[in-house]
Amino acid sequence: MKPKERMEIPRQHPKELPVEERITNFNEIVQGYDDDTAMTEANRCLQCKKPWCIKGCPIQNDIPGFIKLLTEGDIEAAYWTIRKTSSLPAICSRVCPHEFQCEGHCVRGKKGEPVAIGMLERYISDWMLANRPDKIIEPCAIPKEKRVAIVGTGPAGMTVAYNLAREGYRCTMFDNLPVLGGMLRIGIPAYRLPREVIDTEFHALKSCGVEIVSNITIGKDKTLKDLEEEGFSAIFIGVGAQESRKLDIPGEDMEGVMHGVDFLRRFNLGEDIRLGDRVVIVGGGNVAIDCARTALRTGSKDVFIIYRRTEKEMPASETEIRQMKEEGVDIRFLVAPVAIHGSSGKLESIECIQMELGEPDESGRRSPVPIKGSNFTIQADSVIPAVSQRVETTVCNGVDLKLTQWGTLDVNPETLQTNIPYIFAGGDDVLGPKTVAKAAYQGRIAAKSIMDFLEGRL
Numbered sequence: 001m002k003p004k005e006r007m008e009i010p011r012q013h014p015k016e017l018p019v020e021e022r023i024t025n026f027n028e029i030v031q032g033y034d035d036d037t038a039m040t041e042a043n044r045c046l047q048c049k050k051p052w053c054i055k056g057c058p059i060q061n062d063i064p065g066f067i068k069l070l071t072e073g074d075i076e077a078a079y080w081t082i083r084k085t086s087s088l089p090a091i092c093s094r095v096c097p098h099e100f101q102c103e104g105h106c107v108r109g110k111k112g113e114p115v116a117i118g119m120l121e122r123y124i125s126d127w128m129l130a131n132r133p134d135k136i137i138e139p140c141a142i143p144k145e146k147r148v149a150i151v152g153t154g155p156a157g158m159t160v161a162y163n164l165a166r167e168g169y170r171c172t173m174f175d176n177l178p179v180l181g182g183m184l185r186i187g188i189p190a191y192r193l194p195r196e197v198i199d200t201e202f203h204a205l206k207s208c209g210v211e212i213v214s215n216i217t218i219g220k221d222k223t224l225k226d227l228e229e230e231g232f233s234a235i236f237i238g239v240g241a242q243e244s245r246k247l248d249i250p251g252e253d254m255e256g257v258m259h260g261v262d263f264l265r266r267f268n269l270g271e272d273i274r275l276g277d278r279v280v281i282v283g284g285g286n287v288a289i290d291c292a293r294t295a296l297r298t299g300s301k302d303v304f305i306i307y308r309r310t311e312k313e314m315p316a317s318e319t320e321i322r323q324m325k326e327e328g329v330d331i332r333f334l335v336a337p338v339a340i341h342g343s344s345g346k347l348e349s350i351e352c353i354q355m356e357l358g359e360p361d362e363s364g365r366r367s368p369v370p371i372k373g374s375n376f377t378i379q380a381d382s383v384i385p386a387v388s389q390r391v392e393t394t395v396c397n398g399v400d401l402k403l404t405q406w407g408t409l410d411v412n413p414e415t416l417q418t419n420i421p422y423i424f425a426g427g428d429d430v431l432g433p434k435t436v437a438k439a440a441y442q443g444r445i446a447a448k449s450i451m452d453f454l455e456g457r458l
């Protein structure tokens with residue numbers, strides 16, 4: 001096919017569950033491509049000599065490479081091309097913010113819509129799960145003697161386990177929760193990431209000999225030092241950024257205020273949470289949107305998001321903003337919280353102030369500035385502040401690990417080794433709250449460094 005013909009093919013948009021159906025359940029909203037649609041979309045790729053898409057992908061997947069194999073009908077080879085760099089293709093293809101990563105760099109996006117790289121990756125991964133379920137990871141090497149402990153079963157820990165187990169290292173993963181996957185399972189809602197997709201990855205890890213110990217808090221039930229004394233030659237810390245940042249406004253400790261990741265964690269662990277009819281969420285990122293849409297699905301009627309900047313500055317993806325609006329969430333832009341009011345310790349309303357945009361700050365975004373005297377209140381049954389997370393450092397108890405001034409784990413940026421040579425760290429506990437692909441990338445780097453350390457090369 002000539003480039004001109006490829007340019008004439010419009011982007012293939014996936015089917016989505018109708019709004020009235022999806023707000024009643026947690027079924028996956030975006031449907032995968034069928035065979036013909038995948039082929040049509042794959043043929044839009046220009047196979048650029050300088051593929052910018054790869055530069056935008058945090059784990060540098062060979063995007064034109066797997067798309068070419070797909071157009072040739074060799075889906076299995078396309079899958080293994082992705083697997084060379086990706087430990088979690090079925091997951092990343094669903095949840096990566098593609099418009100800010102690979103698709104945001106695709107040349108076709110300059111004069112129209114980029115190639116739907118995420119949807120093609122998802123098609124290939126789902127095809128493998130459906131047609132070659134026993135072959136989604138490579139055969140593992142003969143087990144070696146050396147044992148590695150991995151603290152945290154989120155994408156960073158999963159990637160370390162994936163890379164080390166394939167080489168025969170004996171890995172044991174520890175997690176303080178009864179469920180596996182970190183924020184993939186207790187943060188990201190099932191309507192964006194079905195739980196079977198996460199389960200399949202753990203099934204594959206277990207079949208490669210990875211052991212998993214749940215319900216154990218490292219730093220409390222046992223320390224990293226204990227793990228070393230038990231015979232683990234190296235340890236990876238991937239405990240994420242689990243603690244909600246506070247708004248630091250009066251009334252934040254009232255009954256009826258629940259912070260974003262706490263709400264999602266409790267809900268995803270099966271707690272029956274009733275937020276009431278009117279819910280106000282504070283924030284403009286993924287977590288805020290996931291809270292709003294989860295609140296709707298658990299029966300709240302009037303769900304508002306207040307965000308202190310404008311829609312243009314919202315860090316959440318366009319698709320999620322669109323879907324959230326379709327579902328009836330009301331977003332109030334240029335609004336910031338001032339105080340939470342109530343009586344007898346129980347919340348009744350949130351006081352807000354109108355903002356305007358001033359000069360750009362160090363992130364390049366224009367800073368919101370309060371407009372004097374513009375205060376107003378919104379009645380609420382629940383308020384959910386969802387304005388970011390920080391690292392919870394229980395894991396460090398009993399060992400002298402260095403932290404940065406931001407409270408993240410201090411590591412050598414090239415090797416991800418901490419100040420204690422046998423301990424490595426990566427993912428959100430090093431980067432601060434970021435993305436699945438960035439956590440997975442650090443997992444890959446850490447696994448390589450751990451192998452170098454175990455083999456005396458580091």
Ligand SMILES: Cc1cc2nc3c(=O)[nH]c(=O)nc-3n(C[C@H](O)[C@H](O)[C@H](O)COP(=O)(O)OP(=O)(O)OC[C@H]3O[C@@H](n4cnc5c(N)ncnc54)[C@H](O)[C@@H]3O)c2cc1C
Nearest residue numbers: 152154155156176182183187218239240427428434435436
């Ligand atoms: C609501 C929400 C939505 C998100 N949506 C997206 C998205 O759409 N796309 C995207 O790319 N990213 C998204 N993210 C971010 C992404 O989920 C994280 O960047 C990623 O999961 C970080 O991976 P991690 O392995 O570093 O840590 P985590 O996924 O946080 O996993 C850490 C694990 O360690 C466990 N742990 C913590 N302390 C201990 C201890 N002391 N002992 C034992 N275990 C411990 C935790 O319980 C957890 O299971 C979202 C995050 C949230 C909260």
Ligand code: SF4
Nearest residue numbers: 045046048053106107
């Ligand atoms: S930049 Fe876009 S068109 Fe070019 S190789 Fe990547 S996906 Fe294909």
